[in-house]
Amino acid sequence: MDNTILEExxxxxVGYVAELARLELTDDEKALFQSQLDGIVGYVEKISEVDxxxxxxxxxxxxxxNVFREDEVRPSMDREAALANAxxxxxxEFLLPKIVEGxxx
Amino acid sequence: MELFxxxxxxxxxxxxxxxxxxxxxxxxVANRVREKNGEIGAYVTFDEEAALALAKENxxxxxxxxxxxxxxxxxPCTCGSKILQxxxxxxxxxxxxxxxxxxxxxxxxxxxDEFAMGSSTENSALLTTRNPxxxxxxxxxxxxxxxxxxxxxxxxxxxxxxxxxxxxQPASFCNCVGVKPSYGRxxxxxxxxxxxxxxxxxxxxxxxxxxxxxxxxxxxRDPSDGTTPDIPVPDYLKCLEGASLKGVKIGLPKExxxxxxxxxxxxxxxxxxxxxxxxxxxEIVEVSLPHSGYAMAVYxxxxxxxxxxxxxxxxxxxxxxxxxxxxDVYSLYVKSRAEGFGPEVKRRIIMGTYVLSSGYYDAYYSRxxxxxxxxxxxxxxxxxxxxxxxTPCAPTPAFRLGEVQDPLTMYLNDLFTIPSSLAGVCAxxxxxxxxxxxxxxxxxxxxxxxxxxxxxxxxxxxxxxxxGKGRDLAGKARR
Numbered sequence: 001m002d003n004t005i006l007e008e009x010x011x012x013x014v015g016y017v018a019e020l021a022r023l024e025l026t027d028d029e030k031a032l033f034q035s036q037l038d039g040i041v042g043y044v045e046k047i048s049e050v051d052x053x054x055x056x057x058x059x060x061x062x063x064x065x066n067v068f069r070e071d072e073v074r075p076s077m078d079r080e081a082a083l084a085n086a087x088x089x090x091x092x093e094f095l096l097p098k099i100v101e102g103x104x105x
Numbered sequence: 106m107e108l109f110x111x112x113x114x115x116x117x118x119x120x121x122x123x124x125x126x127x128x129x130x131x132x133x134v135a136n137r138v139r140e141k142n143g144e145i146g147a148y149v150t151f152d153e154e155a156a157l158a159l160a161k162e163n164x165x166x167x168x169x170x171x172x173x174x175x176x177x178x179x180x181p182c183t184c185g186s187k188i189l190q191x192x193x194x195x196x197x198x199x200x201x202x203x204x205x206x207x208x209x210x211x212x213x214x215x216x217x218d219e220f221a222m223g224s225s226t227e228n229s230a231l232l233t234t235r236n237p238x239x240x241x242x243x244x245x246x247x248x249x250x251x252x253x254x255x256x257x258x259x260x261x262x263x264x265x266x267x268x269x270x271x272x273x274q275p276a277s278f279c280n281c282v283g284v285k286p287s288y289g290r291x292x293x294x295x296x297x298x299x300x301x302x303x304x305x306x307x308x309x310x311x312x313x314x315x316x317x318x319x320x321x322x323x324x325x326r327d328p329s330d331g332t333t334p335d336i337p338v339p340d341y342l343k344c345l346e347g348a349s350l351k352g353v354k355i356g357l358p359k360e361x362x363x364x365x366x367x368x369x370x371x372x373x374x375x376x377x378x379x380x381x382x383x384x385x386x387x388e389i390v391e392v393s394l395p396h397s398g399y400a401m402a403v404y405x406x407x408x409x410x411x412x413x414x415x416x417x418x419x420x421x422x423x424x425x426x427x428x429x430x431x432x433d434v435y436s437l438y439v440k441s442r443a444e445g446f447g448p449e450v451k452r453r454i455i456m457g458t459y460v461l462s463s464g465y466y467d468a469y470y471s472r473x474x475x476x477x478x479x480x481x482x483x484x485x486x487x488x489x490x491x492x493x494x495x496t497p498c499a500p501t502p503a504f505r506l507g508e509v510q511d512p513l514t515m516y517l518n519d520l521f522t523i524p525s526s527l528a529g530v531c532a533x534x535x536x537x538x539x540x541x542x543x544x545x546x547x548x549x550x551x552x553x554x555x556x557x558x559x560x561x562x563x564x565x566x567x568x569x570x571x572x573g574k575g576r577d578l579a580g581k582a583r584r
Binding site: 012014017018019020021022023024025029032033036037039040041043044045046047048049050052055056057058059060061062064067069077081082084085086087088094096097098099 | 191192193195196287288289302303328331332334396399401402403405406413417420421422423424425426427431432433434435437438439440442443446448451452454455456457458459460462468469471472473474475476477478479481511512513516527529555
């Protein structure tokens with residue numbers, strides 16, 4: 001799959017992708033983003049012209065490899081500080097609506 | 106001269122002589138903010154008490170405005186978003202602890218495009234920031250609050266962040282020096298991530314000396330950020346002594362000689378900058394960045410992809426906005442994010458999720474990373490021939506508020522700044538002149554190789570010596 005080139009103009013399915021991204025969109029937003037993102041996707045497709053045969057991907061800002069540190073215990077943020085911005089909490093925990101069917105919420 | 110008009114080095118001189126204290130400086134800046142921020146909108150918040158408390162501890166300290174995505178313990182950190190309203194930082198970012206150690210005081214939180222996505226600061230969900238040189242115009246972005254604060258003398262200097270041009274373009278619009286360090290030169294720990302392989306914190310200042318002093322304070326290895334290599338940080342200010350352009354080879358990318366949409370005033374000012382360098386003994390050489398025409402496309406794949414992953418943390422669970430409409434965990438995610446994020450952030454999350462999604466990953470994300478390698482190689486080849494590359498910073502001077510509506514048109518603002526961001530090299534915008542009507546500042550961009558900040562700053566300093574500081578250039582335009 002080194003030189004995958006999209007054969008035809010692909011249309012982004014904004015409603016579906018927004019769901020993947022856990023974003024609820026209004027119908028107006030969907031329509032607006034659909035036309036804008038069609039334009040943006042159309043624009044970025046120009047990279048398919050470039051010959052990238054045998055080129056290594058650049059994954060990061062520079063080529064640092066094997067960054068190690070000693071595996072030692074260091075102080076971390078205390079519980080109160082970590083919970084201070086919680087939208088809802090119970091005791092020492094973040095409070096959420098129930099996740100498992102039938103469980104106590 | 107009022108204290109708030111001073112730059113870092115000037116303020117330090119006065120502090121050293123005992124002419125005034127850090128508290129006097131903070132009070133002067135705070136008064137200026139009270140007087141002018143209603144008009145300019147540079148700051149989201151200015152906690153005078155907190156800054157004064159730090160000034161008491163650090164009587165020779167210089168206050169620095171902080172872009173509102175860098176965590177300062179006990180301060181808000183909105184990232185220009187509704188999703189983080191009410192959030193209080195539980196810790197200091199490494200750049201903040203480094204800055205404090207070096208005698209600086211974080212003072213005030215400055216506005217930005219939401220999560221640093223934008224080129225005009227119009228994407229802030231909180232307030233409108235105006236260009237101090239023409240309040241009908243944008244300050245640039247995404248570090249528009251930083252630039253407006255520095256350019257409008259509402260701060261001594263400021264911290265910005267740059268992912269694809271977010272320090273340099275607003276610096277150009279607001280008559281500041283703005284430095285985007287090489288990727289890895291400055292720690293990102295505690296800086297809300299936009300695109301992790303591109304983000305860098307950098308100084309925005311009134312002159313090159315000030316930017317150098319602030320960069321020395323920010324830079325260096327941080328155990329909390331594995332992408333910061335252990336490369337010694339020189340005293341960048343010392344590197345500027347005897348700065349000269351004599352014999353310096355400056356490259357002009359031939360691909361930029363016929364860019365569409367380049368404002369004639371920007372063209373004129375850039376040409377004058379080239380001439381000035383040449384007259385000062387620099388050797389002007391044509392270079393080629395053959396893949397620069399693809400840089401925008403690569404950036405608008407890679408940056409949204411990384412952003413979509415980074416912004417997944419805003420889910421209404423541990424901090425930030427939680428929807429009151431949520432009935433279960435799924436609706437908590439989708440509604441909290443829908444209510445909290447603004448349109449540009451949503452667009453980029455969708456774009457990023459799309460290019461990473463099954464079936465499209467290879468065609469977009471993986472391929473973009475390979476073209477990024479080619480862009481990096483273009484710069485390597487250019488820097489085997491020249492010391493620095495000189496380009497316009499932004500294609501136009503500051504545009505009017507509301508003038509640019511189409512996202513893709515807005516993205517074109519970063520045409521000249523994105524390639525160097527992708528390559529991970531260092532670059533800076535330096536004031537170069539004003540439009541013919543004398544109203545709007547325009548900067549030029551110098552680019553040097555990775556971890557060549559000494560050379561970059563020295564070239565900027567020599568250029569500033571020839572051209573004058575932003576303050577000198579502004580003349581009558583200065584408000």
